[in-house]
Amino acid sequence: MSSTKAASARRFLGSIMVDTRPLRIPAYRRLWASGAVTAIGSQLTAVAVPKQIYDLTSSSGYVGLTGAVALLPLLVFGLWGGAIADTVDRRKLMVFSNIGVAATSGGLWFQAWAGVSSVWLILVLLALNQVFFAINSPARNASIARLVPAELVPPAVALGSTTMSFGAVMGPMAAGVLLPVLGLSTLYLIDTVALTLAVFAVLRLPSLPPLNGPSRRAGLRDVFEGFRYLSLQKVLLASFLLDIIAMVAGMPRALFPEMAELTFGDPPGGGTALGWLYAAIPLGALLCGLASGRLSRFNRHGVGVTVSVCLWGGAIVGFGLSGSLWLGVSFLVIAGAADFASMVYRGAMLQQAATDEMRGRLQGVFIVVVAGGPRLADATHGWAGEAAGTGFAATGGGMLVIVLTIIAVALIPKFWRYRAPTTTDPEATVSDTASTGDESSRASRTPDDDDSGMATARADSDP
Template identity: 75%
Template structure:
């Protein structure tokens, strides 16, 4: 006879549910919980600023060209300080570097609020502050990511990454929607102020982190040699190199966001001034990633991370093909959301590979390269997809990009078979 007692059924239900929903075990570790809280508090606030800056630039200039310039202004310091910040993170106490960069971001946000509140009216001041803020952000992100492996055991790395990424996707969905609702009520300057307050609160959580000094000895100054050492290290590590390569393939060949404005109007019937279709296209990928994050408990039980990344990027390519061929808005949104879910899976496993396969003295530099790849790939895709659409149309540019993802992915995996065979450390024991 089977045990049908209520408590037995409830225990079975909790076990099944726990294997599906996001794994919260890393939050039981106080130090990781503080790091996660600091990320959670700032995520929505940073999205408010991400909406406020281009909105203010457009209000000041009336030019979409200047709005596009914000991307270039953000990209240059992101590349330079992302690489240098990763090198610094390998030579100093990561907690102290997090404090310094968080303070820097908060000061820049406060200055953005002040210039908007005083109605200075200088677009160049806004762009300079944007670049300065991105420099601090570029140093903060690899440091924050490199700290995770020092705070949680290796078997919980995928879960810890999934928790942080789920919150990031939540912010990517909620932040812009909240900004749109608050702008007509509180005004643009208040968005900057909310972000500043959130950053101040996050500093308290970062302050309570344990010291995270380098494991390989006393601190030293980080320079160009350290950055080059990081690239030499990556060149010798096929698994890490492959993890960057496949992400570049997915983003550069397959990220179609530059096509959204034209497709919203000409394919899905938005009015010339913009409409609901454009909003849904931009929200679809984060929505899919968020949904996958909330149901990511199963990811921690998969040990073959190389296979997981490869399949996820293949699904991303198929989803983008489906998006490019869609004539229905909701079908297009479905395929983009599917792609977002696949990209989330890929990101979790790639991050876990970086955390586990890189040594601690190189972890900051590899995370710096990771930050540059994740941020730079889609910006390159904006250029390539825009040019392709001008020549062959949006449908062919999007679906062709998805097909290219799959073809180049297969070549890459064949060329680096060790990546396909890679297993998480716990699965290999």
């Protein structure tokens, strides 16, 4: 009996733990490794930039300005980078953009080490960093469906996000510990070294040229074709809308430096409260990712996104009302878990809906929404916190998330009914070159103009 119980326990744990099958594919494993190397380092910079600006200005408004400065490069180069990713070898594009990100991180290290103390120089370097990030991300994300078979796309998305969440937890916590000891310049330096190492991992990826013919120059026409394609995908449009609502209205990140000192008692030079605030949301995402086995098997993705976004909003309300650091961190952990669940379902929708020749452009839009939303929130929350107080800005934003989400889903009921497409070939495999694995399934992924928004989507008649 004991052996039977042990076997049952192992099966249960296997069903809920993160699905690692995509790591058996060498090409995906290299892509995953390149992200894993930079996971912690990039988060050190994500803490160091707003902290340095707050130290120089003592203003959450200026911290919020970092979001506005980063937003324009994301809007322009996220969309253009997606178009480029559909016209060139994606591996080469990732190498070029990874080098650019590493170089700008090196610039941030140099200005901090030299004691330049210029807010505007930091903002310029941040903007350039975001240019290369916006070019890199669509190519990286669009490569996933070329490297794994269709049935492994959701666990591949979850696995990559779990790794990034681990870095997003450990990075801020390490920053909180290292800031008083090593200083800001060392945080930037660690990120620069990690990004340089990631270039070598990307170089080992297989070639990923366009499947739809010879390379061509990417221009405005390609960007507009991506928007036209997206306009026919009603369910995808709804998923983007809900993420914009969650991030723009409900991401209180710009308030963290001020709240760490004035609400939760950090010393002026930085401390553990700041690290915990930045780490809490990724910690929730990490915990959810480690238990994402059941999550990635739930096929009512519309329901999953809706419930997750509402849970995010409720947790942010709780955070805004918290007067205790650990209570506030607990609510942010819940918010992070909800955001991870939403991301898995939205990412799977996008990977499975698009043909390869459009996937880069849709990933460009995805990056603009996912990365641009929080940066817009930095600006709005920063100035709202300056004018009305940090607690009011966070609480009001969370309430707004819930209200707007309910309205949006009520207006687009097909999104609530959306189910993931079924796998037609469970035995499908992908070679290490990843040059043919996507071709055989392109016909089943071609969109039409049906109101369901995706050719492969199956809308259930029950709400």
